[in-house]
Amino acid sequence: MLMYLTEKEQRMLDGEEGYAVRKSMEILVALGNIYGAEQLIKVGSVQVAGVSYHNLGDAGLEFLNELAKDGKVKVLTTLNPAGMDLENWQNLGITAEFAEKQNLVIDAFKKMGIIISCTCTPYFIGNLPRYGEHIAWSESSAVTFANSVIGAKTNREGGPSALAAAFVGKTPCYGLHLDENRVPNIHVQVDASLKKLSDWGALGYSIGKKAENKIPYITGIKDAELDELKSFCASVVTYGAQPLFYMKDITPGSENYSPPKETVTIEDKDIKDAYDNINDEVTDIDLVCIGCPHCSIKEIAEIAELLKNRRVSPNTEFWVATSRLMKQISDKRGYTETIERAGGKFACDTCMAVAPLKGRFRSVATTSAKGCYYSRQNKMLTKMGSLEECIEAAVSGKWS
Numbered sequence: 001m002l003m004y005l006t007e008k009e010q011r012m013l014d015g016e017e018g019y020a021v022r023k024s025m026e027i028l029v030a031l032g033n034i035y036g037a038e039q040l041i042k043v044g045s046v047q048v049a050g051v052s053y054h055n056l057g058d059a060g061l062e063f064l065n066e067l068a069k070d071g072k073v074k075v076l077t078t079l080n081p082a083g084m085d086l087e088n089w090q091n092l093g094i095t096a097e098f099a100e101k102q103n104l105v106i107d108a109f110k111k112m113g114i115i116i117s118c119t120c121t122p123y124f125i126g127n128l129p130r131y132g133e134h135i136a137w138s139e140s141s142a143v144t145f146a147n148s149v150i151g152a153k154t155n156r157e158g159g160p161s162a163l164a165a166a167f168v169g170k171t172p173c174y175g176l177h178l179d180e181n182r183v184p185n186i187h188v189q190v191d192a193s194l195k196k197l198s199d200w201g202a203l204g205y206s207i208g209k210k211a212e213n214k215i216p217y218i219t220g221i222k223d224a225e226l227d228e229l230k231s232f233c234a235s236v237v238t239y240g241a242q243p244l245f246y247m248k249d250i251t252p253g254s255e256n257y258s259p260p261k262e263t264v265t266i267e268d269k270d271i272k273d274a275y276d277n278i279n280d281e282v283t284d285i286d287l288v289c290i291g292c293p294h295c296s297i298k299e300i301a302e303i304a305e306l307l308k309n310r311r312v313s314p315n316t317e318f319w320v321a322t323s324r325l326m327k328q329i330s331d332k333r334g335y336t337e338t339i340e341r342a343g344g345k346f347a348c349d350t351c352m353a354v355a356p357l358k359g360r361f362r363s364v365a366t367t368s369a370k371g372c373y374y375s376r377q378n379k380m381l382t383k384m385g386s387l388e389e390c391i392e393a394a395v396s397g398k399w400s
């Protein structure tokens with residue numbers, strides 16, 4: 001059966017509101033029909049991925065320019081990281097040719113009425129949905145955070161389908177928008193001790209691998225800080241498949257379910273195995289990057305504290321990836337000055353996965369399991385460890 005459209009939606013599909021809305025309706029109707037959606041539902045906000053010119057290329061830029069001719073977003077819409085720091089790109093070794101193209105991409109999004117936030121942590125900068133709200137987000141860690149930590153409802157949208165939802169203000173109601181598809185179906189008993197932030201990335205790796213395509217209901221974790229959940233979200237969806245989990249007594253909605261019958265356990269050995277799989281044999285480190293997902297202000301404060309009166313090695317670059325808003329708070333609090341005095345650099349609006357880094361660095365150290373996954377795709381050797389270990393690597397140029 002084909003998806004039901006209201007009269008107004010049909011008129012939008014017929015072109016009454018112009019090219020961008022017609023194109024968007026075509027995308028949403030095609031998706032809805034493929035996945036068996038009965039109707040479109042309103043979304044409270046949109047988060048659009050596919051912002052880096054590095055990934056879009058000229059064909060992507062052309063597609064955006066076409067839509068920008070008459071397309072205006074109907075709901076709050078923010079952007080995922082771009083391929084460069086929009087203000088400080090020269091300092092991060094970005095070429096003028098790349099910057100010119102990236103700026104054209106940003107101009108197109110601006111014309112559409114999108115907030116040029118360029119972050120994978122939209123929930124830190126004002127795009128914060130409420131519990132149960134339907135949204136259309138596309139960045140995988142943000143989607144997982146929204147579904148699991150906030151309790152909003154979103155599928156993992158592609159860049160074009162998220163944009164389409166922004167122009168229409170609606171998305172097809174299928175997948176994780178339906179409660180029956182949000183029921184956990186594997187119990188993950190955690191019997192491992194988690195001591196540092198990167199352990200949460202290792203935990204995400206282990207659970208992602210063991211849960212495969214199932215929705216985990218996690219027990220055995222007594223407490224979790226926001227940054228730990230943020231890191232876990234990025235990792236569990238990168239190494240697993242589902243952008244949704246429940247953590248007993250920690251995430252909302254977990255009280256509605258009992259642990260499913262099928263059970264797997266995570267022990268200290270699994271955490272160690274995760275590190276063994278994520279880490280390469282490498283000692284010399286030429287890039288240290290913290291902020292995957294983008295750093296919170298608390299993480300920036302910790303970095304500043306650890307870098308006080310220290311100096312980044314001349315053989316190493318040290319990047320703090322974060323949103324521009326966090327950087328502005330950091331400026332006011334004096335953290336930026338401390339980090340830059342030590343030789344560190346802020347990489348706002350961008351990240352280690354979508355910046356054109358291939359061939360520039362041989363090795364990277366980070367606190368992030370997801371960061372390691374994408375750095376390997378950029379042909380870099382990877383080390384994951386605590387913030388303290390990463391700062392030591394930045395100062396000495398070596399992983400010890």
Ligand code: F3S
Pocket residue numbers: 080081120139141234291292293294321350351352353354370371374
């Ligand atoms: Fe964010 Fe980039 Fe990591 S989008 S989650 S910083 S790979």
